[in-house]
Amino acid sequence: MREGRCYEQHDFQVLILSQFAQRRPSTEKEKWELQQEYLRLIREIPQMWEEFVRKNQNIYDRFGYLDVVVYDDLTYERKKLKQGRPKEENTLSHRVTVRLDDEGYQLLKQYCQTKNITESAAIRELIQTLKSKIW
Numbered sequence: 255m256r257e258g259r260c261y262e263q264h265d266f267q268v269l270i271l272s273q274f275a276q277r278r279p280s281t282e283k284e285k286w287e288l289q290q291e292y293l294r295l296i297r298e299i300p301q302m303w304e305e306f307v308r309k310n311q312n313i314y315d316r317f318g319y320l321d322v323v324v325y326d327d328l329t330y331e332r333k334k335l336k337q338g339r340p341k342e343e344n345t346l347s348h349r350v351t352v353r354l355d356d357e358g359y360q361l362l363k364q365y366c367q368t369k370n371i372t373e374s375a376a377i378r379e380l381i382q383t384l385k386s387k388i389w
Contacts, residue, residue, distance in 0.1 A: 255324065256269060258324075260320050261318065266302070269322055270295060274328060306330070
């Protein structure tokens with residue numbers, strides 16, 4: 255089995271042929287058959303690549319490459335994407351940017367230092383205090 259990242263047809267061809275090169279003929283007949291199969295592969299690889307990209311078009315468009323696994327029998331497949339970090343229940347999905355004058359920024363920094371928290375956490379805390387005052 256061989257794995258590789260294929261940006262274009264040439265990378266795919268190198269990967270397939272390097273796996274093919276692992277085969278060792280023991281007789282003259284096997285040598286001749288391997289030569290014929292090699293020539294067939296050379297002819298068919300462009301079509302194989304086009305079909306492979308078409309099947310995985312969304313991944314290829316997103317990343318610009320495909321991670322390919324080639325097995326000993328020259329079958330190939332796309333290497334599965336690794337699962338990302340699981341979503342938390344209470345995700346922080348909204349981003350807010352604020353401009354502050356020097357005095358406001360110094361107050362925020364002092365508050366963060368005394369509480370030993372980040373600026374974002376301090377702003378979240380202060381918003382929660384607003385919530386209790388309003389309702």
